[in-house]
Amino acid sequence: MQAAVFDLDGVVTDTAKFHFQAWSKLAKEEFNLDLPASFETNLKGISRTESLEAILKFGDLLDKYSKEEVQNLANKKNDYYVEAISKLTKEDILPGITKLLTDLKANGVKLAVASASKNAPFILEKLGLAHVFDAVADPAKVNAGKPAPDIFLAGAKAVGVAPNQCVGVEDAIAGVSAIKAADMVAVAVGDKDELRQADCVVPTTRNFTYQLFSDVFDRYHK
Known part of the structure; x- marks a missing residue:
């Protein structure tokens, strides 16, 4: 080795808890979606964009956002996340x-x-x-x-x-x-x-x- x-x-x-808190906040604010606690497993180990796409699919919203909008929303989630992890x-x-x-x-x-x-x-x-x-x-x-x-x-x-x-x-x-x-x-x-x-x-x-x-x-x- x-x-x-x-x-x-x-x-x-x-930091998974911070990721999910940030995604939950974004989902509520932007899509009026309440993510169930069990949904956290769906976001484990995948990229930011893939995570957002999984959330949009969950809310049956995948076709309603352009690639640019998805990127902007993913960046917004990251701002929430960075704010949380800055306390590590x-x-x-x-x-x-x-x-x-x-x-x-x-x-x-x-x-x-x-x-x-x-x-x-x-x-x-x-x-x-x-x-x-x-x-x-x-x-x-x-x-x-x-x-x-x-x-x-x-x-x-x-x-x-x-x-x-x-x-x-x-x-x-x-x-x-x-x-x-x-x-x-x-x-x-x-x-x-x-x-x-x-x-x-x-x-x-x-x-x-x-x-x-x-x-x-x-x-x-x-």
């Missing part, structure tokens, strides 16, 4: 992650972020982790979002490591699919049945350790 390529939301920190601190790093990152670096493992969020650098800055990661893949520069492998391949390339020498870390089905499509070993956090495509699934980030990552990688490459 020469590199670990991390998703951000749900893996390093939990290192206290918002998920349990076990700080030690995991420290131990990976101590063992010479390169660290990259492969997130669909264009706000990843800003979030890492707020968490005090910007200096810890060696690279952040830019989602604006990849052809396709998850479950396509592009963002994880970009993360590996950014740290100069072959994909098959990387462990990818995720919490979403689309993300795990992207990791496997990139020919990486997949370690996931969340529901074991839902994320069964991963090579290893743990219930919480507290279970993440350097030894776990190393063992899963070695087992996969036997």
Whole structure:
């Protein structure tokens, strides 16, 4: 294992609640739509534009907005979201992650972020982790979002490591699919049945350790 390529939301920190709050606010203000709590799952691991399209489809409004209008609305949602995440601190790093990152670096493992969020650098800055990661893949520069492998391949390339020498870390089905499509070993956090495509699934980030990552990688490459 020469590199670990991390998703951000749900893996390093939990900003999903802020995303959904921002989408809910936009849906109510612009479309008079009340999004059910269960709808949050539909927006997990996909891009901003795809999320808005899913909301418009939910409200049977998809054909009523031009591409330019969709982009403007997506930007408005992002303003709400950025306002919320500006309050993030290192206290918002998920349990076990700080030690995991420290131990990976101590063992010479390169660290990259492969997130669909264009706000990843800003979030890492707020968490005090910007200096810890060696690279952040830019989602604006990849052809396709998850479950396509592009963002994880970009993360590996950014740290100069072959994909098959990387462990990818995720919490979403689309993300795990992207990791496997990139020919990486997949370690996931969340529901074991839902994320069964991963090579290893743990219930919480507290279970993440350097030894776990190393063992899963070695087992996969036997």
